[in-house]
Amino acid sequence: MPKLIDHRRRRDDVGDAAWRVIRRDGVEAASVRAVAAEAQLSAGSLRHSFPTQEELLAFAMSRVVERIEARVATLDTPADPRAAVEQRLQQLLPLDDERRAENEVWLAFSTHGLARPEFRDLYRTVHDSLREACTIAATDLGVDDATLEGLRLHALIDGLAVHGALRPDAMTPDRITAVLAQHLDSLLPRV
Numbered sequence: 001m002p003k004l005i006d007h008r009r010r011r012d013d014v015g016d017a018a019w020r021v022i023r024r025d026g027v028e029a030a031s032v033r034a035v036a037a038e039a040q041l042s043a044g045s046l047r048h049s050f051p052t053q054e055e056l057l058a059f060a061m062s063r064v065v066e067r068i069e070a071r072v073a074t075l076d077t078p079a080d081p082r083a084a085v086e087q088r089l090q091q092l093l094p095l096d097d098e099r100r101a102e103n104e105v106w107l108a109f110s111t112h113g114l115a116r117p118e119f120r121d122l123y124r125t126v127h128d129s130l131r132e133a134c135t136i137a138a139t140d141l142g143v144d145d146a147t148l149e150g151l152r153l154h155a156l157i158d159g160l161a162v163h164g165a166l167r168p169d170a171m172t173p174d175r176i177t178a179v180l181a182q183h184l185d186s187l188l189p190r191v
Helices: 007-025 032-038 043-049 053-073 081-090 097-115 117-141 146-166 173-187
Strands: none
Touching (some): 007 032, 007 043, 007 053, 032 053, 053 097, 053 117, 081 173, 097 117, 117 146
16 A cells, blocks of 8 residues: 655655755755755655755745744734734744744845845745835834834844844844834834
C-alpha cells in the first residue's frame, strides 16, 4: 500500500528547513538541494513542490506573512484602541523565538531581494502591506494625519526589527516594547 503524505505538513517541514538554512547560512545558500538535505528529503522529492530556488524562497518569505497574519487573527483584541494597536504591532517585532526567526528571514530576504529582480514584486507587496498596517494603526489611534504617522510607525517598526536582529543584546524585547509603548503614548491626545 502506498505511503500517504500529508502535503500541508510536508510544506511546513520544508518551510522550517528553509528558514533554518537561511538563518544559519544566508539566502544564497538556500538552494533546493540544501533545503532538501536540511528537511531530510531527496532533492527530487522537494523539486516536485518547488521546481526552482525562486519558488522555494518565495514560499519561505510568504510563510513569514502567513504566520504573522494567523497570529494577529487569533488575538483577543482589547477594547482600548491604543492597547489593540500595540498588541498588533508587537506581532511584527522580534520579541520571542518565533518572531525572531520570522524577523531574521524577513531581513535576509529583504536584502537579498534588492539584488534579485525576480523577488522585487513580492518584497514590494509585503513592504506595502506592512506600511498599510501601520497606517491602519495610526487611523485606529485617531491621529490627525494617519498617512504620515503610518510612515513614521513603519519606520519605527523597521528600525526596531533591524536593531533587534543586529544587536539583540542591546535591543532586548523589553527595550523594543518600551520604545514602541512610548511612541504610541506620544500619539495620544494630551489631556
